[in-house]
Amino acid sequence: MHELKARLAALIDALASGLVERGGAVRLALLAALAAEHLLLVGPPGTAKSELARRLHRAFRDATYFERLLTRFSVPEELFGPLSITALEEDRYERQTAGFLPSASIAFIDEVFKANSAILNALLTLLNEREFDNGTRREPTPLISVIGATNEVPDDEVTAAFYDRFLLRLRVEPVTQAGFDALLRLPFSGSLDVPDALRLGGDELASIASGLDAVSLPEEVAVWLRELRAHLASRGVTVSDRRWHKIVRLLKTSAITNARTAVEIWDLWLLRYCAAGKPEEEALVAEWYERRLGVFEALDPERFARVVQAFEAQLELERNASGLDYGEDGRLRLGESVGDAKGASFATRMTSIGVKRYGPTHIAARCAQVRGLIAEIDDYLKRLDAMRGRLRAAVAAQLWIEPGFGSRADANLARTGEAVAGLRERALAALEGYASLPRLPSDSGAVPEPIAT
Numbered sequence: 001m002h003e004l005k006a007r008l009a010a011l012i013d014a015l016a017s018g019l020v021e022r023g024g025a026v027r028l029a030l031l032a033a034l035a036a037e038h039l040l041l042v043g044p045p046g047t048a049k050s051e052l053a054r055r056l057h058r059a060f061r062d063a064t065y066f067e068r069l070l071t072r073f074s075v076p077e078e079l080f081g082p083l084s085i086t087a088l089e090e091d092r093y094e095r096q097t098a099g100f101l102p103s104a105s106i107a108f109i110d111e112v113f114k115a116n117s118a119i120l121n122a123l124l125t126l127l128n129e130r131e132f133d134n135g136t137r138r139e140p141t142p143l144i145s146v147i148g149a150t151n152e153v154p155d156d157e158v159t160a161a162f163y164d165r166f167l168l169r170l171r172v173e174p175v176t177q178a179g180f181d182a183l184l185r186l187p188f189s190g191s192l193d194v195p196d197a198l199r200l201g202g203d204e205l206a207s208i209a210s211g212l213d214a215v216s217l218p219e220e221v222a223v224w225l226r227e228l229r230a231h232l233a234s235r236g237v238t239v240s241d242r243r244w245h246k247i248v249r250l251l252k253t254s255a256i257t258n259a260r261t262a263v264e265i266w267d268l269w270l271l272r273y274c275a276a277g278k279p280e281e282e283a284l285v286a287e288w289y290e291r292r293l294g295v296f297e298a299l300d301p302e303r304f305a306r307v308v309q310a311f312e313a314q315l316e317l318e319r320n321a322s323g324l325d326y327g328e329d330g331r332l333r334l335g336e337s338v339g340d341a342k343g344a345s346f347a348t349r350m351t352s353i354g355v356k357r358y359g360p361t362h363i364a365a366r367c368a369q370v371r372g373l374i375a376e377i378d379d380y381l382k383r384l385d386a387m388r389g390r391l392r393a394a395v396a397a398q399l400w401i402e403p404g405f406g407s408r409a410d411a412n413l414a415r416t417g418e419a420v421a422g423l424r425e426r427a428l429a430a431l432e433g434y435a436s437l438p439r440l441p442s443d444s445g446a447v448p449e450p451i452a453t
Contacts, residue, residue, distance in 0.1 A: 001211075001256060001257070001259040002259045004204065004208075004257065004259070005257060005258060005259045005399065007197075007198055007200075008030070008257055008399055009399060010198055011030070011059055011194070011198045011199075011200075012026060012027055012030060012399065014192075014193070014194045014195070014198060015030065015055045015056070015058070015059060015192075015194065017192065017193075018186065018187075018192065019048060019051070019052075019055075020175050020179045020182045020183045020186065021175050021176065021179045022048055022052065022172075023402065024170075024402040025041070025048075025052050025170055025172060026052065026055070026056075027399070027400050027402065028168050028170055028273060028400075029052055029053070029055075029056045029145075029147060030056060030059060031168075031250070031253065031254065031257075031270075031399075031400050032145050032147075032167065032168045032250075033056060033059070033060075033106070033144050033145035034200075034205070034208055034253050034257060035167075035249055035250045035253035036144070036145070036205075036209065036249075037145065037167040037168060037246060037249075037250060038127055038145055038146045038147070038148065038165060038166045038167060038168070039145070039146075039147050039148070039166065039167075039168045039169075039170065040112075040147075040148045040149070040150065040163070040166035040168070040169045040170070041147060041148070041149045041150075041170055041172050042149075042150055042151075042152070042153060042169065042170070042171045042172065042279045043149075043151070043171055043172035043173060044151060044173075044174065045151070046174070047172045047173065047174055048172070049108075049110070049147070049149040049172060050067065050108055050110060050149070052147065053065075053067065053106065053107075053108030053147040054067075054108070055192055056106055056145070056147065057105070057106040058192055058194045058199070059194065059198075059199060059200060060105060060106065060144060060199060060200050060201070061196070061199045061200065061201045062105075062201070062202075063105035063106055063144065064103060064104050064105050064106075064142070065104060065105070065106050065107070065108075066099075066100060066101050066103075066104035066106075066107040066108075067107065067108040067109075067110075068101070068107075068108075068109055068110070069110040069111060070109060070110065070111050070112060070114045070115045070119070071111065071114055072114050072116070074114070074115055074116070074119065075119075076118055076119055076122065077095075079100060079101045079109075079119060079122075079123075080095050080097060080100055080101060080102055080122060080132065081095040081096045081097040081098070081099070081100040081102070082095065082096055083095055083096075084096050087135070092135055092136070093135045093136075094134050094135040094137075095134055095135075097132065097134065097139075101126065101132075102126065102132040102134070102139065102141050103141070103142065104141075104142070104143060105142050105143065105144045106144055106145060106146075106147075107143070107145075107146045107147070108146075108147050108148075108149070109123075109146060109147075109148050109149070110149045111149065111150060111151070112148035112149065112150055112162075113150050113153070113154050113159050113162070113163075120159065120162050123162065123165075124161060124162060124165065125138075126141060126143065127143075127146055127165045128165055130143050144205070148166055153278055153279065164240055164242070164243060167243065167246050167247070167250060167274050168250075168270075168273045168274050169273060169274070169276070169278075169279050169282075170273055170279070171279040171280070171282070208253060208256055208257065211256050212249060212252045212253065212256065214261065215252040215255050215256050215260075215261055215262060215263065216261065216262040216263070217248060217251070217252070217262075217263050218262055218263065218264075220265065221251070221263050221264070221265060221267075221268065224265060224268055224292065225244070225247075225248075225268075227292070228271065228275060228285070228288060228289075229244070231288055232275065232277075232284070232285075235284065237276065237277045237281060237284070238277070239275055239277070243274070243275075246274075247271070247274050247275065248263075250270060250274060251263045251267045251268070251270065254267040254270060254399075254400055255267055257399060257400075258397070258398060258399055258400075264394070265293075266391075266394040266395075266398055266401065267400075268289060269289065269398075269400075269401050269405060270400060271285050271289060272285040272286040272289065290408065290409050290412045291412070293387060293391070293409060293412070293413060294384060294387070294412070294413055294416040296380065296383050296384075296387075299376060299379065299380040299383070301380075301416055301419060301420050301423075304373070304376075304377060304380070304420055304423045305419075305423060306453065307373055307453040308373070308423045308426050308427050308430070310451050310452065310453050311369075311370055311373070311427065311430045311451060311453075312426065312430055314366075314451045315366075315430050315433045315434060318356070318358070318366075318434075318437060319433070319437065321355075321356040322354065322355065322356055355438050356438065357437075357438040357439055357440045358437050358438065358439060358440060359439070359440045359442070359443040359444050359445070359446060360439065360440075360443045361443050361444070361445050361446060361447055362446060362447070362448050363434060363435065363437055363439065365447050365448055365450075366434040366437075366448065366451075367431055367434050367435055369450055369451060370427055370430055370431040370434060371431065373427050374424060374427050374428065374431070377420060377423065377424045377427065378424070380420060381417060381420060381421065381424075384413060384416065384417050384420070385417070387413060388410055388413050388414070391406060391409055391410055391413070392406065392410065
């Protein structure tokens with residue numbers, strides 16, 4: 001698989017040549033095809049959506065290409081071919097599909113949601129099962145992947161099932177101001193040159209598909225997926241069971257094309273394009289993923305903050321608590337005598353109030369609890385530093401992660417590390433505070449209840 005990975009890296013570069021700020025879209029389109037999935041591009045006209053599909057077609061040997069713009073007046077013949085006159089003469093209702101979508105390997109369907117229900121229903125079977133109902137026969141198709149395009153995603157039940165067939169969804173925007181100068185200088189002549197040695201054949205696609213079951217899904221990755229499902233559900237985003245199953249296939253495809261035998265947490269970067277309900281919800285998944293990178297089992301930065309606050313609050317209570325006033329000799333300091341009406345003294349007050357003092361056992365227990373937190377923080381910071389190293393190595397080695405992700409995620413982890421280091425300083429200050437609490441001259445041996453965290 002290392003040879004395949006090297007070919008894919010060179011193929012990505014070839015497909016992205018001459019495009020401005022479309023490297024990420026090229027990667028997703030190719031990965032979708034390798035995983036036998038489909039990609040939906042959402043964005044305004046003139047953003048190279050159709051060009052991406054035409055280039056994807058050039059990535060495969062002996063692949064046929066089909067492209068069509070749909071309108072509300074489109075009829076099934078435009079996509080599936082005209083009715084066969086010969087078949088009608090024999091009382092059969094069949095289409096001549098040669099040169100149309102049922103015979104295509106790669107297809108681009110523009111304004112895909114403008115199709116009527118008859119077209120959408122036929123597309124559902126074709127996209128999912130790679131089969132086409134031609135009269136009384138269900139025929140297999142050579143379809144590898146479909147790229148759909150739309151200016152906006154409709155919000156209605158009729159198109160919901162069709163929308164769910166596109167596992168990957170990407171919003172495509174006009175080039176940024178930074179890329180505008182490169183756009184102005186693009187040449188007008190020349191065509192895309194993809195060396196035949198880089199193109200993929202059916203045998204390579206079959207090899208990838210047959211190897212997916214041998215790619216493992218570690219428990220660490222499964223935990224992340226369960227957490228994301230709960231996170232999305234809490235925000236009203238529902239992901240279908242079919243989509244979760246396809247997501248795992250996509251993640252395994254990412255692993256096997258990166259010459260690995262197991263899915264890694266770095267493959268989960270792709271979730272932003274397939275777990276969100278709509279393209280605009282992509283940020284919800286992306287933010288969750290980048291924040292989750294800084295959480296190791298129970299070592300959660302937010303938990304550290306809550307524990308430090310609890311320690312500080314308890315320290316403040318114990319510093320300001322009042323109690324019986326003991327002298328340096330260990331005896332209570334007695335107040336003034338209480339006399340009767342004639343001035344005779346007969347009792348001594350023992351209620352003089354001063355700063356509360358604590359036994360060594362109490363103070364040692366408090367300090368031990370704070371030291372335990374500091375040890376956890378130190379362990380977290382070491383693991384965070386290792387995570388940043390793994391991130392840099394993963395981005396450099398990964399085919400599908402866009403380069404900009406690495407710098408964003410590393411900056412996020414760095415900010416998290418700085419915040420946790422600040423919590424460590426506060427914990428050290430709390431430790432010093434507990435160690436300097438006023439002490440009793442003798443120890444009662446009473447162990448305090450641990451501070452609730």
